[in-house]
Amino acid sequence: MPALIMYPGIIYGPVKSRRLGQSLGVNLLPVGRKVCSFNCVYCECGDTTELIEQARDEQGRRTTFPTVEQVRTEIAAALQHYPALDAITFAGHGEPSLHPQFPEVVQATREVRDQYQPQAKVGVLTSAALLQRPRPRAGIDLCDLKMMKLDAGDEVTFQQIDRPAANVRLQPIIEELTKMARQEAIIIQTCLIDGPVGTAQNIHGKPWDALVEAIGTIKPIVVHLYPIDRPTPEPWVQKVAHEVVMERAREIAARTGVPVEPYA
Numbered sequence: 001m002p003a004l005i006m007y008p009g010i011i012y013g014p015v016k017s018r019r020l021g022q023s024l025g026v027n028l029l030p031v032g033r034k035v036c037s038f039n040c041v042y043c044e045c046g047d048t049t050e051l052i053e054q055a056r057d058e059q060g061r062r063t064t065f066p067t068v069e070q071v072r073t074e075i076a077a078a079l080q081h082y083p084a085l086d087a088i089t090f091a092g093h094g095e096p097s098l099h100p101q102f103p104e105v106v107q108a109t110r111e112v113r114d115q116y117q118p119q120a121k122v123g124v125l126t127s128a129a130l131l132q133r134p135r136p137r138a139g140i141d142l143c144d145l146k147m148m149k150l151d152a153g154d155e156v157t158f159q160q161i162d163r164p165a166a167n168v169r170l171q172p173i174i175e176e177l178t179k180m181a182r183q184e185a186i187i188i189q190t191c192l193i194d195g196p197v198g199t200a201q202n203i204h205g206k207p208w209d210a211l212v213e214a215i216g217t218i219k220p221i222v223v224h225l226y227p228i229d230r231p232t233p234e235p236w237v238q239k240v241a242h243e244v245v246m247e248r249a250r251e252i253a254a255r256t257g258v259p260v261e262p263y264a
């Protein structure tokens with residue numbers, strides 16, 4: 001399956017987002033290659049081309065990421081070009097915290113943000129798979145908005161939906177998210193999917209109950225709940241209907257006490 005969305009450079013948007021307002025997108029991933037710790041069945045960027053959990057690929061080669069100065073220069077130019085941004089968000093076609101200098105990139109971004117648009121929040125959309133690694137974690141800690149993916153509460157569903165790199169397991173991620181949420185505001189982002197009998201899903205039965213339980217354990221400040229809204233690499237992935245997303249949002253809130261913002 002070819003990539004569905006690939007960003008041609010570092011800056012994209014600004015994107016008008018219900019979650020973030022006017023948000024400038026920042027893609028730290030190499031041009032033309034989707035580098036991620038996950039290969040989610042619903043990923044709008046298509047199949048992951050380098051499935052890794054450190055900033056090296058499986059052959060030990062360092063992948064080609066933009067330099068800190070390139071990122072700083074492009075964000076500074078964008079901040080002067082696009083007025084009144086609400087957010088500068090690291091996302092792109094893959095996992096931003098895989099950038100080997102992610103803390104330095106975030107620090108440089110904060111500096112140009114303070115210079116040109118101090119009202120804008122610096123945010124990250126992350127798989128949360130690298131939270132136990134010091135440098136990805138240091139970069140994430142420097143962000144104002146920490147949006148952490150959680151699509152499953154049990155290992156089987158996690159492996160089926162997020163299809164992580166070889167050594168990535170769910171339980172340590174949940175434990176790390178739980179510790180983090182005790183100290184600061186984190187946002188959980190959950191994509192609800194359905195599929196034919198025998199395929200992965202996270203809205204019924206044990207996968208659903210485990211997901212709700214994990215959210216109740218982590219206790220984030222809020223859960224962003226959303227269905228797919230673009231073509232997916234796996235054709236069997238089914239979009240969850242608006243009314244089902246709304247109903248699941250109510251159920252999470254009722255069972256965990258955690259506020260939920262549905263984006264159905």
Ligand code: SF4
Nearest residue numbers: 036038039040043094
């Ligand atoms: S973590 Fe994000 S970028 Fe990576 S495969 Fe999943 S949806 Fe795509």
